Amino acid sequence: MTHQDETIVTAALLVIGDEILSGRTKDKNIGTIADHCTMIGVRLREVRVVADVEDEIVAAVNDLRRRYTYLFTTGGIGPTHDDITADSIAKAFGVPIDHHPEVKEIMLAHFARRGVEATPARMRMARIPHGATIVPNKVSIAPGFKLDNVIVMAGIPTVMQVMLDAVTPELKTGRKMLAVTIELLKPEGEIANPLEQSQKAFADVSMGSYPFVRDGRLYGTELVLRSTDPQRLEAAEADLRARLAGAGLLG
Amino acid sequence: MTHQDETIVTAALLVIGDEILSGRTKDKNIGTIADHCTMIGVRLREVRVVADVEDEIVAAVNDLRRRYTYLFTTGGIGPTHDDITADSIAKAFGVPIDHHPEVKEIMLAHFARRGVEATPARMRMARIPHGATIVPNKVSIAPGFKLDNVIVMAGIPTVMQVMLDAVTPELKTGRKMLAVTIELLKPEGEIANPLEQSQKAFADVSMGSYPFVRDGRLYGTELVLRSTDPQRLEAAEADLRARLAGAGLLG
Structure with missing residues (x-):
């Protein structure tokens, strides 16, 4: 991981798939990728979910890849006709797409070992836009890829996870957000x-307030303070605790 | 519910909140709203998640409300300084925002009954953009609202759910998607x-293919056929089953 401690590194996530929008599949990748980004010092700034419609994927990819350091995508890279992510990415970048020789070889060897037929549908997963590098997939072989700042991953959470882990060492990361x-x-x-007063006194420390439910009813509030600077974070916490105590709200 | 059986009614969802993007809170509203839309015959076409940043909320609201029949939003309507959804919606529409007399009354009466102080922060939740109608909240009183085609709801899933149920009778709905x-x-x-062949023969029936994991490994595939026309759906299913059987893939 290349640490660029003074830089802010941003990301967006594009979730591709009719099945999320119909409710049939409940997305889990947003939460996983959000946690991962926070952990490695990348700020996830926006998420979109779009249908399996080429024009919509192309438009979202071109909008998001220009506005953030990285764009992650999940979904739509399997072997069936509704898997149109790789073609859509190629179209968004205006580059050709074809069977990638190295991926083809890896997949053919894997299929041969397992006695699985290398059908045209399966080999479709070896189609990678020109100029992309491969993001390996230890789980089910057919890889993701990285083209410029766009990282294309599978939709199945276990497969997405190994791809995310595989690509992470290549990513620039910024100062870690502390909370x-x-x-x-x-x-x-x-x-x-008191929270608003503290926020005014520490404009550089983000302060959020999140009510939480327990036993089916509103139970309390979590206050979350975030900063990349441990000293400012500590000072802001002390300031907020003092204000809360002064208002009789602590303990 | 006004049934307009020949119409396609579309929707987008805008999830507002830093806590989703940081991974701190795992969103549950996307799945709930997706299921609900499918159930009532509304096509959820796009979801976005944005941070608690006014410019980003305003831009997303103005983009999405113009492209879909409805725009749902969740999050950012609580009492604290980071709750900026109502103000952002007012800004997006270019209308003023103020304490809503009826909401103020309901909230003051509720607070009085429960012996809770009507602090300025709490009364902030009575601020509603001009021209909006109220979406009642049986759980925690402070309401959501509907302004033109934009439906603004709470982020807490239990509260979101009662608001969604409350607004549903007012929504136009289209033909229900059958699956x-x-x-x-x-x-x-x-x-x-075979799936691609069937899809070609029944271009009007959407066919999706979703691998599923069981015991931690890829286990099988679910094929989902969708149409608003029960006869076309039945014919497409028969066609696909025949092709699968012909290829020795059924049972």
């Missing part, structure tokens, strides 16, 4: 005032 | 060919 959580058994409405 | 699933204990790569 502190203060949990209060008080409703948001009582905390809003 | 048939065929589960096969075969990998996608073997099914791709």
